[in-house]
Amino acid sequence: MDDFLADPQALADAACRARFEPCAGFDEKRGYPGLRAPVPPAYSECLTALLDPLIRINFGVPDALALKKTPCAFSLTTVAPGDLGPLQRVPHFDASTPHYMAALLYLCDEQQGGTAFYRHRATGLQQITADGRERYGDAVYAELDRQPAPARYFADSDARFELLGVMRARFNRLVVYRGSLLHSAIVNPRRLSADPRAGRLTVNSFYDF
Template structure:
């Protein structure tokens, strides 16, 4: 959804006042490669009121399943490519449950990349379900041991993953996708990995499960 909020700049200003902290797993070089901070409650409530019926309709979620939601979080990408851990250098999935949804609001423009989706070549998988999770994990860890990914943010196809397509970033664009899909943030380190919400790759991330 483009032009999602009537006043998106108000959230950028809220991010400038927020207290950002390193994400869990940062010391182990795992998880989101940057900083996160809480988002104003009004955004969270409005987002859920709008998206609950839309997600159920467009992604085939049964009406009887209850909604569970993560806190909304401002996110800014700050980790330099050379400091990324092995799992941060390859596409990932968020969860293998059937109705886990990732929702992202871009508060940065197209210069900051977007979100891309991939197929794992050895397995042919582009979506990791619960029954495939263990097999996929064995394959990806073996590949990383045999041929470690270079210290960079993932983007184009390589020997292990095929790029299927990308959702480009655009200021005030909201995107929703299944968290079980193999994906990666497209990051442009040439712009600088700034912790300043006005300059950096600022997004709001929310996860829903049903």
């Protein structure tokens, strides 16, 4: 959804006033490779009220299932490619439950890449469900044991993952997708910054049903 907020700059300005801290797992080089800060509650409340019915309609979520969400967070990608951990160098999935959804709002421009989606060649999987999670994990860990991934943010296809498509970054663009899809942030290493005015600033929200 492009031009999502009527006043996106107000949210970007709130990010400039926010206190960013390393994401959980930062020191262990796992999870999100950067900094996060709380988002004003009004954004979270309005976003949830809007997306709850839209997600149910567009992704086939039964009305009987209750919505559960995590707090919305400003996110800034800051880790240099050479400092990434092994699993931060390959595509990932957020959860293997059937109705876990990610909602990503870009508060940065096209030069900050986007979000790409992939298929794992060895298993043929592009969506990691509960019945395929163990098979996928075993295959990926075996591949990384044989040959560690290069120290870079993943982008194009390689011998292990096939690029299926990219949602490009655009200021005030909201992207909603299933968290079980294999995906990766497309990161421009020359634009890494802890300054919300210059870095890869996004707002990340997650919903489960």
